[in-house]
Amino acid sequence: MNLQLKGKTVFVTGGTKGIGRAIALAFADEGCKVAVCARREEETFPTDIPVILGDVTKFEERERIFQEVTARIGPIDILINNAGGSNGAEIEKTTMDEFQQAFELNYFSAVHFSKLVLPGMKANKEGAIIQVSSIFGRESGGKATYNNAKAALISFTKALADEVMHEGIRVNSVAPGSVLHPTGNWQKRLNENPEKINQFVQTNIPAGRFGKPEEIADVVVFLASSKASWVTGSSLQVDGGQSKMNM
Structure with a gap:
């Protein structure tokens, strides 16, 4: 299937390993100009995928990363907010700093980068933003810090989608299950x-x-394409049936 993505600029956060890396490579295979950011460069990338190092839990770092990415590949057509991770333990034993850190990584980074790409997408009258959430943002499970932040991310996705669809910008999330x-x-x-x-x-x-990282990446690439032009504000679980939800 021709997804008509050739030449699009794509920015993937947390893009040097696992699901993020698979997403970056999948867009590159479609002929996109791709850049990724991460705290460290885990594996070697093709030379045409720049890796911008930085900590997305920090406001000033996110501003710098975004400036460097756009300087390398131009205004962003497709944003993939993939950076995330789990921390803490039982709620009573989890510090407030750990809750704050979880939200900075899983939620506020996505909110901030989404806001940063909006002016360019609005000027171009099109764009796609996809958040990588989790089935544990749709239902209970996992550590509370992660569960809470991913649930907030899904809620944010719907709110932003409703605000910007009339300007040609679609916002969706995918909710992976357990991926090896x-x-x-x-x-x-x-x-x-x-x-x-x-x-x-x-x-x-x-x-x-x-699941395999490539199976998540395939769904993300589809959602970013014009083949999903009538899909916005959705949270799509990609989990081999693992989720207990019936909707």
């Missing part, structure tokens, strides 16, 4: 206790296996 990749938490847990994790998969994922 070499640098992820599931791989670490699998190495530590394969019997327990394999039992988790058989009990909790109807597909009978973990």
Whole structure:
């Protein structure tokens, strides 16, 4: 399928490993100009995908990163807010600083970058913003810090989508289930206790296996394309049936 994305500029946060890396490479395969940001460069990228290093939990760093990205590839046509992560423990044992950090990483970074791309998208009368959330933003599960921040991100997605659709800008989110990749938490847990994790998969994922980063990336690329022109404000779970929700 020709997704008609050739020449589009794409910025992916948290883009040097796992799902973010797969997303960046998928857009590059479509002929897009891609840039990514991350705290560190985990793996070597093709030379035409610049990696801007920085900490997206800090306001000033986000401003700098955005300026560097646009200087490298131009105004952003497609923004993928993928940066995220989990921290803390039980709520009573989790500090307020940990809650704040979780929201800076999973929520405020996405809000800030979304606001930064809007002027250029409005001037161009088109654009796509996609947030990488989680099934644990749609239902209970995971650590409270992560669950709460991802739920807020899905809510923000719908609010922004309704505000900017009339200007040709679509905003959606994808909600991955458990995805296995070499640098992820599931791989670490699998190495530590394969019997327990394999039992988790058989009990909790109807597909009978973990998801792959490329399977999330394929959905993200579709949502960013004109083939999804009537989709906005949506949260699409990509989870092999893992979610317990029926909507």
